[in-house]
Amino acid sequence: MPMSALAERRADVLAALCKEVQGGALPGGKDQEDPTTRQYAVLSLGCLCIGAALSSEEISLLLSALEAAMGDYATDRRGDVGSWVREAAMEVIVAILEAQRMQDAHPALPDAACTTKLVSLLLQQAVEKIDRLRDRAYGLLCSLLCGRQLGLAYAKRRVLHGEAYDALGLVSAVEDKGAGPARKAWPPAQVELLSGCLQPSEPVKSEIAGAGKPEADRTAVFDALTPLLSAEEYRSSLLLGLVVSVGGITEHTAKEAKRALLRHLASETAQQQVCQELLRIFDTAGFKDAAGEAWEWGSVAGRLAPLLNTTGILLSQDCIPLDFARDIFDRTARAVRNSRDIGRLRASVAVFIGLMKWPGSLRREALALLLQFLGFSFPTVRQATAQALYIRLLEEEGDLDLSDVPQAGYAPSKPDNKDVKTAIVKAEAVSEAQELVSTTPWATDDEAMLGAALTEVYAKLQMELPTSGRSILVPKKPQEERPREVALTAEGLGVRVGSEGCDRWVFL
Template sequence: MTDYTLDSRGDVGAWVREAAMTSLMEVTLCVVGTAPQLLSPDLVNGMMCSLAQQSAEKIDRYRAHAGSVFVRLLHSNNPAVPHIPHREELLAIFPTEGAESLNWNAPSQAFPHITQLLRLPQYQYHTLLGLTVSVGGLTESTVRFSSQSLFDHLMLIQQDPAALGQFSDALLRVFRHNLRNDRVSIPFLKMLDQMLARACFDTFTTDQDHQFCVVLLSLCKEEIKKSKDTRKLRSAIAVFCGLIQFQGEVRKKVLFQLLLLLCHRFPVIRKTTASQVYEMLLTYDDVIDPDVMDDVMTSLSDTNWEEDVATVRTHRNQLCDWLGVQKPQLVAKGPVQ
């Protein structure tokens, strides 16, 4: 169920995942009736978590198949599949009497149910991994309903520091485990941008150099290092602008990254950065000294950031002085051997 092979036809790995889910269900139901001792807790846990991930992903057909397999194994009682984590909680989310009426193909029905698995520690990571590609995807209905369900969950845990901390840890693990894996990392950045824009981690922003922001910034830097993918870079710029709401030295580091991008080799990235930083400073007016605010905003808006790098570097360095951020240093290239 981890085959995400792509070719000119698209996600051909989905055929393998679908066949794997079907086989998994048939073999499990066979084994549970003949040799249930083979179904160890670790095996069943991995199986159900993988199905939960597939049940939260973006392609309707395969999400529906995964959801139906997940519910079929959960409701199997002749005999029951042993060692299913959080069985009672799952039965409350997917009651037997409502199983057939749930349309997994419809994002409006599927996501409000599957996001409830985020409350269950065993399923949280895999459900969030599946949701990442849905929330950060392209299909409007999938994005809308998956996002709404995710943010509804985040609203519920805002006043629960332990739950929010657990969620943020899972979020960082998803990012860390999928660095440079564009299938996940680009949607992740888009999802993260939405979370930051909605102040989902507002309770963290009052702490100086909160570890969540520090680690997130480090992972974002690693993700875009030497990247030429403009989609990824644009998404990262939006995330950096969202991270500015955090307090402490990390704010200076975020500003440094944004100022670095003002001299990126791609003119479109320089222009995008300037535009987003301008909007960021309008939103978070405590970032810079009011005495230089007008100068900074004028420079960002009036400079032609699509000119050659040598020209825009002068403007960028002036911004560094106004913002009190260290100027990025040019790295000297070694002699050609």
């Protein structure tokens, strides 16, 4: 349909498209809608808005819709179908950003902060786990900042006619265009650092030209973009994407992302910055403590396991300073409270094992939670905990100090405080506990045998038996009788009390 035909109803069309992109058309939200419809809606937004003079309200609506599209992680039997929407949104975003170079940009973003936000959304996709999106995001960023833009017409041909990617424009995008004259909303923050990270090296350019493959195919994008973690404007988005790759299940991607992240964390300053951002991610995650309920940040469900996996890796590599240990423990304990998600529980084991490296109350509390996991109802959780705890006890040389030594940054306990634990577990007892952990068949359903072995482990390590939580050692609470029904019968007024299946009538 010609744009001139939509001129009078542009506001209505824009609102309808934004509503569709944001998944607000059906009560069930995005998971009940067709992702292809949202993909087409994003492309239609680009066709409607590129080159048009939009009002401030329309700009705000457009940016909200694009941000929602970049956070579309809807899944169905076909997998991450939201990636189709994110891919189209990336192309529309780059077309909008390219327009900001012009003196009279249409649409005109209000300021450079909006440009920076859109670039950060592209950076997040450039370091996430899906190869196709990583390739495309990296190529679009290179085209935007270092070369030519392929245009929205190419995106339409790709979506509507299945046109395949070429080398993503990287071969022709090797000459830096520079920031150019300053515009109202251009350039984005840290543009020189950004362009420098995106500029391929000479060997890489030669390899791209010879093989016709994008640099991101070899996961070199992680090495290229991790230096941007030093830029505050992009740190949050980059770390969100890296968490998914580092803590994900794709082995090669996780290995390369981990290597790049650890290389960046060689300095104490970088460690402080990343740990602060990790805590912020925990704090803004939107925990839901009800059993079995999904955990999410933004529109992305189920990312807590990768976040905990990444945290465990950083702890094992000594990349988390002691100052952050208590905060990491508190947030991890909160994340697994009442959870029945096996992936989340197993990921938290590595975090608690890593936190045991520091003596004091933190080590004792981490060990207490690990022992609770050793008595968990899920056999896979018990087995994973036993394996990790065995390795940790094997690494312990000599006595195990479980005293409540005050942590750095926290007020010390008074010497006469009776609650302060002074347990020093002898090396012989640690060895016996280690033997119990390694020889007990934790996958068995025999609760009596598990309970006996676990009680002995508690005794060897001088730990108090749990009185609450989900360990098999926690005493079962008797079900309280409660009124279930009041009725007037032939025998008089009666109340049915008791638990389900064991109820009885009591007549007044």
